[in-house]
Amino acid sequence: MENLIEKLKKAKVSSYTLALLNTNEKNEALRAIANNIEKNIDKIIKENEKDLKRGEEKGLSKAVLDRILLNEKRLRDIIKSIDDVIKLPDPVGEIVSMQKRPNGILVGQMRVPIGVIAIIYEARPNVTVDATILALKSGNAIVLRGSSDALNSNIIITEIMKEALSNTKVPPDTVQIIESPEHSVVEELLQMVDYIDVAIPRGSAKFIKHVMNISKVPVIETGAGNNHIYVEEDADFEMARKIIINAKVQRPSVCNAIEKLLIHKNIAEEFLPIIAKDLREYNVEIRGCKRTLKILTDAIPATEEDWYTEYLDYIIAIKIVESIDEAIEHINKYNTKHSEAIITKDYYKALKFLRMVDAAAVYVNASTRFTDGGEFGLGAEIGISTQKLHARGPMGLKELTTTKYVILGEGQIRE
Amino acid sequence: MENLIEKLKKAKVSSYTLALLNTNEKNEALRAIANNIEKNIDKIIKENEKDLKRGEEKGLSKAVLDRILLNEKRLRDIIKSIDDVIKLPDPVGEIVSMQKRPNGILVGQMRVPIGVIAIIYEARPNVTVDATILALKSGNAIVLRGSSDALNSNIIITEIMKEALSNTKVPPDTVQIIESPEHSVVEELLQMVDYIDVAIPRGSAKFIKHVMNISKVPVIETGAGNNHIYVEEDADFEMARKIIINAKVQRPSVCNAIEKLLIHKNIAEEFLPIIAKDLREYNVEIRGCKRTLKILTDAIPATEEDWYTEYLDYIIAIKIVESIDEAIEHINKYNTKHSEAIITKDYYKALKFLRMVDAAAVYVNASTRFTDGGEFGLGAEIGISTQKLHARGPMGLKELTTTKYVILGEGQIRE
Incomplete structure (x- = not known):
């Protein structure tokens, strides 16, 4: 429990630094992550093999084992997808609209990061990279809670990403992984309204409903597709x-x-x-x-x-x-x-x-x-929202931001 | 309890009809409400006096009694504010953006109503009208739960509004008032995820925190301002x-x-x-x-x-x-x-x-x-969001809508 709060505090505090970085600084950090993954392909495959072996012993289905599998081709695809996100425009800092009111004040909406995003996901270690890259590019810290069936893969990938960040402007603390395989840790996580701004659950419809039921943190429902x-x-x-x-x-x-x-x-x-x-x-x-x-x-x-x-x-x-x-x-x-x-x-x-x-x-x-972020022109997606508030459909970088009103005055007061 | 579900079902079912009306049809309904309020000013004042008398006996503060008070001037101001909303552009049906993808499909985002909005508010009977007008104009059904200190005023106003709607294309069932003064009814309301799409609590910071804590329905936090x-x-x-x-x-x-x-x-x-x-x-x-x-x-x-x-x-x-x-x-x-x-x-x-x-x-x-919907150019507001998801700052008509992706193809399939 204390360990969890410690990690979330680090994510929150470092998210303020990340929120103020410019696009070049964030892109350099993503580039460093891509390079470090490339340098450590063998290491990742070795850890991934542990997950696969455990999964076979546990009797996981072929489909699930295939989702867990990371080979060189898949890792090179992941590296390529980082390149794609580097090329995407950065939504942060954009002024969505700015109008002049009759009294002369300028009222605009500035796009800003949400803060700390928690993602709770199935046994797909590629999501560990995808979610982190999208979060960092949009200026958000990320808390990763993947399936324990891919734990070794997720841990090594996270270590490699944090190592890469240590030589960049993006604080390594903006990436946190929850390693405990206990289900109760997810429940704890979902009560942490002071540290987590939004939780995105992925997986079965039943799991997502469960998360929505127990969470005090705002949840974006992602979707089953009947x-x-x-x-x-x-x-x-x-x-x-x-x-x-x-x-x-x-x-x-x-x-x-x-x-x-x-x-x-x-x-x-x-x-x-x-x-x-x-x-x-x-x-x-x-x-x-x-x-x-x-x-x-x-x-x-x-x-x-x-x-x-x-x-x-x-x-x-x-x-x-x-x-x-x-x-x-x-x-x-x-x-x-x-x-x-x-x-x-x-x-x-x-x-x-x-x-x-x-x-x-x-x-x-x-x-x-x-129905996919790439196909719809968002470049990449962190999930597909099937709810109505905040985001609906594939969620890209823009959906990982919020806005704040900025008002430029010259001494105006309200009559 | 059954009565509550009955009302919510009516709101939900009628919201589908309302969602498809065009702007003229909705404006005619708002005009009918304004006219019927004007015709019944004396009746409203009479019921309002009951609330004021009860409030005095109960020892409510002058400030609260002043919030409850409806006199002819205030009612005429309310009628004027309906006119203002009639003049506002209708966000529903607007295609926010539509781009052509390389394979020729057109991908756009159509603005649509959220569905059913529940508002839980303090002893301000003007909110009964304001919230209803904004909800209807943006194509949403509304469930009203005001303070019991203004119950007589809220009931008569709601009756007058529903009566006005009965001769328009907007189903009277799109407006529902929860009359029970029990606090437990609010708790029940906030569990009704099948009928309510979003809840907007207004009032003290403590009350809003309470709502956020117990609600299963998505809540938009509105705000205290330190x-x-x-x-x-x-x-x-x-x-x-x-x-x-x-x-x-x-x-x-x-x-x-x-x-x-x-x-x-x-x-x-x-x-x-x-x-x-x-x-x-x-x-x-x-x-x-x-x-x-x-x-x-x-x-x-x-x-x-x-x-x-x-x-x-x-x-x-x-x-x-x-x-x-x-x-x-x-x-x-x-x-x-x-x-x-x-x-x-x-x-x-x-x-x-x-x-x-x-x-x-x-x-x-x-x-x-x-910081106000009118001052920021939104025309009117249903509250000021102090949270980050969906809406932040004053919430006008646009913030009472969501979008859905619409895709126009000519036989395209995914390769």
Whole structure:
């Protein structure tokens, strides 16, 4: 406990120094981190192998072990991603708008760092670097709490990053790692309103809900994606097929893949067999509503629970709907407010879908797989917010800042 | 309890209808509310008199009774403020930015209502109207929970507003009032994450902290203002005097008034007696640090607690500091992140103060009394946020919205 507060105090105090550095000073620190990771690739791989070995003994799935794996190629990709962030514009210090009021005062909003960001994340050691780089570039201190399944990797990476910072203007104390594998430490962390300005949990929907429930620190909810594609009766079938397959099978384990397909009743008999054939070529299991089962007699009946479920797997549930209104109602009831798409040629239906669907990203005629900081032009992201306050959708550097009003006067007083 | 959920459900369901109305439809509803208030001025005053009578019997202070009071002039001011909001631009539906990505998709951010806003507020029946008008104009349903000391006034005003809405496109259910005087109802309200998207507590610092502590619903902290003016050694004395007096005594009971004065040591001997004389002309009680007491021998010694206290009264505490650095350090330690000002002629000191002081509004050479939605050009405000996420400083219509990404494609898939 004391150790934790000690670390958080260091993060807080050093965050004030970091907040005032200019872009060149921060970029030099990121460059130093990239160089030191490159110099220590072998060391990192050695520690990573310990995590992999422990994971195998523990019986972790291949998918999880693959997420933990750091090889030379992956580390070089990480180094490249640091270069990409160095090239991004620095949002800090920017004056968002400045207007002159009738009495002559100038009122503007200056973008400033949030302060100290805590990230609680799954067994992906690349996040240790990504989150740190984004936090530092946006002038924020970072508190890292990764999965204990990647602990050795995370510790060595953090050491290497802090070592690199020691010769730069960025205080090494701006990067803190919580090493304790105890779950209780996360609970403690989430009570520390005096030291942590925002917490970003990543991982399963259940874990994120748990964090939101127990946290006194403001939390940004990141997201599960129970995403839908709705195919209107006027849709171009070829386009619909291409987009559905891309959104479902290009990478089924990620949050911007689709889990559900809604089809207008007037095209169901024609389109369902075509898309079912496509999906089955990729070994996608099909579950369906009652009307779907009448057409695809070999599909598995979907339960009420299916409509709520994010499979993250080669499974899709299909529902036939009466109209765009039923589609929108279904989506707004069951979705996780992540990414939703319509395939249509109709201008007014496209507008209606865009306006009425409640989600972080709403698409017309494109794959939901684009919900990503890089694809949206933010350069990089620390997560995808599925809540409404502060940030919604992919969070880049700008979303890691806040503003303060700055007022330039010449002696004005209020009458 | 069931009654509460019933009301919240109605608010939630009707918020979807409201979210899709266009600006004219919302303005017509606001106009109807203004007209109906005007038609019922006598009725409102009659109910308000019940609150005042109960308040007198209960022994409420004159200041609180004055806040509760609604007379014809005040009601006409409220009606005028509705007109002002009608004239404000509607942020909903605006596309904040839309860029074309290399693959041809257009990625924009559409401003949309947050959903259902709960406001928990002190005995100021004007807030019942102000908050409702701002919420409706920005497309949000509102749940009102005012002080029981103004309950009769709040109930009649809400009835009049809902009656007015019944002939408009805005569903009357978008306005809900919680009538129960029990404190436990606030606690219940703050657990209702399925129905309430954000809660805005107003009132004492202690009450707001309490709300933040118990709420599961996201809260926007609004603010206490333990505000400072720092007078640099090069300051124009005349300007400093004018600003200090304005910020302290023009309206001492509000959150953007100052509570503390910091003075550079090199001008203390000359400036302190001058400003003390000014302040005492307005019967301001002066408390001081040890060095202040050596110059103002009749001042009251300030305790450590004084530096943390928001007096909201004719009291000020004065501290002599070694340098701008000590001033900034003192402010960042003791302030409530509301409004802070420096008086100086020095360009670099002004810049330093603007960059380093941690507050929602940081001033150079102007009175802190300008921290206000109207004065900053937002037109109106629902409160002043002293936290960093989502909104910081006065919150107008824009701060009552969120964004969603909208993506216009022509069949693009992710490679």
